[in-house]
Amino acid sequence: MTKTLSWHASRAWQTNAALLLIGAGMLALARQLVSENDHFTIGHSGVSGYSVVLYIAAIVIILMSEVDRFTFPIILAVAVACRLVTLYDDPAMSSDVYRYAWDGVVQHAHINPYRYVPGDKALAFLCAPNQDLFDNMNRRDYAHTIYPPAAQFLFYLITFISPTMTFMKTAMVLFEGLTLWALMALLREMGVRREQTLIYAWCPILVWEIGDSGHLDAVAMAFIALALLFRYRRKPVLTGLFLGLAVMTKMYPLVLMPALMMKKDSKSQRRDAGHPIFGWDWTMPATVFGLIVAGYAAYSSVGKLVFGFLGGYVEEEGMQSGARYFLLQLTQEVPGLHRLPASFFMGFCVVVFGALTVWALKVARDSDGSAFLGPAFALAFALMLLFSPHYPWYIVWLVPLLALVPSLTVLTYVSAFFYLYTTELAEPGPKMFLANKYLYAMVLGAAIIEAVMRKWPVHRHYLIQADPARETL
Template identity: 60%
Template sequence: MRAGWAEARPWQTNVALGLIGLGMIAVARQLVVEEDHYVLGHAAVSCVHLGLYLAALLVVWLRPANVDRWTFGVILVVAVACRLVVLFPPPVGSTDVYRYAWDGVVQHAHINPYRYVASDPALAALREPNQDLYDSMNRRDYAHTIYPPVAQVLFYLITWISPTVTAMKTAMMLFEGLTLWGLVLMLREMGLRREQAIVYAWCPLVMWELAGAGHLDATAMAFIVLAFLFRYKEKPGWVGVFLGLAFLTKFYPIVLFPALYRRGDWKMPAVIVGMTVGFYAMYLSVGKMVFGFAGTYVQEEGMESGTRYFLLSLVQHVPGLHGTPNGVFLGFAAVVMLGVTVWAWVVATPKDAKPMAFLRPAFGAAMALMLLFSPHYPWYVAWLVPFLCLMPNLPVLAYVGGLFYLCTTAMAVGYGPKQYLLNEYLYGTVVAAVIIEVILRQTPWTRGWFLPSTDDLPVLSSAVAP
């Protein structure tokens, strides 16, 4: 079968992708309909979207040499079309984007966005001209904004153009374009075809959560990819700039520091520290309130009690281990992340390390963080998709795709038995994917689908340019 596909012509690849792409556009339109009224249900729509995505990946994977100059155009047109379908309707599945726009509006009134909750009487004059933002915002009665200072600067700049959700979603789509551009450049440097960028461009989780919901993670992902580019080019100062921007937008990218650092370099850490001090100084008029809702959020999301951590809950279901405390799990998590740091120090930081040696430990740090802290919001794992684009592997695809689908089902209800069941399915799928990939790598007639592990090119051979 693989040989038959391999003998096909590029136009057949383009036609196949075009037909799948038309299906994706139709699914994106159906998603908008489902947000207005129930027809098929979000679970059915996400299942179809995920199936079309996997079919597209198989077309590119099984026919890597059968592309031409039009193939990437097909990928790009479909990616843009799907995002335009979800741009103008209300955000999909989340109202966070209303808070982004509100924070920008508050700053334009010369008020520190960390000072007041949205319902505070001091902001009453801002409500009437921005009633749609205020009415749709979550946690408006008790939560100060949680978003870090670079995010606040972005909110200010975007709302300076237009204080609307559409403008905010448009900006996030432009950041997505920056991410895609960076990934194409990275693929070229790795000797891979640019068509492999379909892994990111057509990912349904990315379409729904970044373009559809306008989540801020789109900006952090763009900064991360640019940090990768400059790390490859060995420009540590710029690595610091973009990793610093990513960190001061969403916090979690700081786990990439050990992989992106180069021994003996002082520029990268100095830039990050300087940016952190400088950007927080812009908002320090409120003192400790500059950290916003973070402390309450830790409690609300079960991080302090441990209820959000699936691996801890899994251990607590073992007879005799019911009373395992959260502190033990956090200690275990610290040991795992320390192990990843040591791995990065050995593999990626030496001055004679190969240019792409940082990718594996960076990917490892990102994936370890997600598996340990088991986020139950799908957009929290969106930043894994650029890694997946550069280093395709079945377990991470199963994790991203599985969480995307399961979060549209009745199991996605926060905490409790249903959330535990969701994670059982999700982590079980990842384990099964690991076993399947190991078998494929060891089976004689599928072993050739994979490249030997190298520091420069840790990806599937199906994506390698001739």
């Protein structure tokens, strides 16, 4: 039975009315994004700022108010509408989607996509029929493709239907639908109402980075969500399959593996008691690594080129020198630590992930149900904080986890990152360093507030979780 304070009590129709108003505002802002791509009105920072305010308001409402059978259709309709508005517009913030389609076109010409850079004379015959793709690609004259084998196979399938930027974006949005379905299924099995998927469906960074820019991270999110769902259902082969596909799409989901480990069944566990290695079900990691090997083997005709522009990208982004790691740069501002080497920071990262891995394995060993989501979220968030990415599409994979495990700290990180990236502080160098100072200060403040709220959970009196059985259409 739900308990609420009298002043806080609300009816479902009031929730729906509020969401309709907020949804109309978010749809107008999605349309404004398309308009801003052509001419300045309130600027991208204005659009992102107002979008974040409405998004947070919607989250507060959905977590604190009653819902009925009309609430989820409203959430879904607004989410779809916002993406449709941006779908047919040229991407404003990134041109990566053109490279996706180009890689598919190259494969249809029976050429390994890792073999040549787009500007190579060997691919000149593909330029004329695909001029729009070629003209809008970045790094076309010097960078081999960086995208892993699962992504390449997907590009091949999508361009088999239509080798265009618009259809590639459409496919990415459809993968978002798969993510939403997996989140709904997992929430239902956890006993949480499906309307909490609003945290994912209405997130403005997804409207921009998937709907408008068509980033491949939509595919990685879908595979991650499916891996989480099947981990909850204790299906090691399917968990490994989808985690492996996620890794072979965007690599970084590999960090989730410790959290998705499973114990052997109780009978086997008793037999292997006292053996820390043999007490685990190794089917999932074996499936992941088997898929990785098979994926790269399929494109291995080019030798080391199968790893594409990865090495060049690591150097270009300052990952080897340490120039891109905000926490290292911040530490180097401390008197006496100006020459702190990047190797020290890497060692610190190893310690952090080592500790998180031990915790994740302990939770996997001692707990059941959805307990693994906490360590999974922590591993993903730690990677982003330590890696300090320069581009917002790198952090979108946190949003599905946020929908499953709402966190003020991560909500602050995602929202503030999204907004700051649309301001003049997004320029690499001193401006971005200042932006990161603001970002990490806000995240620290949010973490402190969240810790206090966990210690004195007065706010829980205002949160509502309805019986999922009441929410069927």
